[in-house]
Amino acid sequence: AKAAKEAAAKEAKASKVAAEQAKAKEAASAKAAKEKAAVKATEEKAKAKAAEEKAKEAAAKKASAEQAKAEQAKAEEAKASKAAKEKVAAKAAEEKAAAKTAADAAAKEAAAKNAAAIQAKNEEVAATSAKAAEEKAVAAAAKKVATEKAAAEQAEKAKASIQASQEAAAKKAEAAKASAEAAKKQAAEAAEVRRLQALETEKTKQAALQTEQKSAAEQKAEARAAKEAAFEAELKRGKEAAAAKAAEQKLAAEEADVAAEARAVAAKAAVKKSVEQSKLSKSKFASQEALDSMAAKAQNAEELMAKAAAAQSKLAEQQAAAKVAAPAAPKVAAPAPKPAPAPKPPPPPPVVKPVPAPAPAPAPAPVPPPPPAPAPVAPPPAPVVEAPAPAPPPPPAPAPVAPPPAPPAPAPVAAPKKADKGADKAAEKAAEKAAKAAAFEEKAAAAAKGAAAEKAAAEKAAT
Incomplete structure (x- = not known):
């Protein structure tokens, strides 16, 4: 004890x-x-x-x-x-x-x-x-x-x-x-x-x-509260800066959209002009099916251009939404998170190669092209053979069978191919322009991002 x-x-x-x-x-x-x-x-x-x-x-x-x-x-x-x-x-x-x-x-x-x-x-x-x-x-x-x-x-x-x-x-x-x-x-x-x-x-x-x-515990609590308040204030400033930056980037994206829409309208006008030219040259084509195919292909190219413009505008909206949703990096607390990578622009629409229409049969060929048909018909009125009525008239009768000049008929079929090639080229050019518009939008977004970063740095230096 x-x-x-x-x-x-x-x-x-x-x-x-x-x-x-x-x-x-x-x-x-x-x-x-x-x-x-x-x-x-x-x-x-x-x-x-x-x-x-x-x-x-x-x-x-x-x-x-x-x-x-x-x-x-x-x-x-x-x-x-x-x-x-x-x-x-x-x-x-x-x-x-x-x-x-x-x-x-x-x-x-x-x-x-x-x-x-x-x-x-x-x-x-x-x-x-x-x-x-x-x-x-x-x-x-x-x-x-x-x-x-x-x-x-x-x-x-x-x-x-x-x-x-x-x-x-x-x-x-x-x-x-x-x-x-x-x-x-x-x-x-x-x-x-x-x-x-x-x-x-x-x-x-x-x-x-x-x-x-005060006691050490109270001092620690106050220091922690002050640190949290400073962190919240810094986070609020970061959010405000991010909102301003997102607004600037959205404005730049809208300007790029306007430029892309203008280029899409120009491409659409070019396609429309080619369609009108193809419509004006309908009389030169021998096959109505080839003309319909050309019009359908031109319309398809126009739809592809519209889809490309819609995809570009949608991409710009997604980029703006992603940049607005991206949280601002706090300056006091944890390290800043890496910004989300910008979505890649959609690939240019695939160019659909037109399938040439099948060549019409030799028999119906004389019916669509009126020009060759009148030639054989002309001989019948000319033969005044009805007056002489001797046996020689039978030889001229085969003249209507002379539609063997049908071989030139395939030539009009080649014309639709050229027109198809023109439509294909127009579609390819439209796709290239759409790709260039997307690249331009990316450059504009990058420039806006750089300008926003410079502005933020200047504001930080001023404060």
């Missing part, structure tokens, strides 16, 4: 020591976390303050530079307007002086002529000279008026130019003022952002001080 008591005492002492050690360890870790949070908060506060001062300094420098630029532009405009005004005034003064000199010279000349007329005591000459002097004076006065009018017009133009330059300078000053205000606003916004960041830092510091007083 004594040994058991001593063992229990030792065990209690050991557990007490272990509890004290755990408590000391927990206190040390809490103290270290507190010191780390305080250091981090101090650093963030210093960084925010430095960034705010830097932004203020840059905004002040930018505003002062723009103000100096505006003042310089205003001074240059004023200088230019003053120089233009002085130039116009000098030019007007020169023209006015020249007009006055011309008027004075004209007046002197008139006076001299008048004096000469008076001295010569020739009233007629005096009257003539007086009239001439009067006319010259009138001309000089008119010239003076015209000169003054031109000077006034030039002064008005100079005034308008000065006013326009002043308005331009005012607009530039307003623009500079607006730019300075915008810079000031940006600086204020940056300061507000820094203030909010400082408040957030202070809140973080307070939260860190509060978390010190």
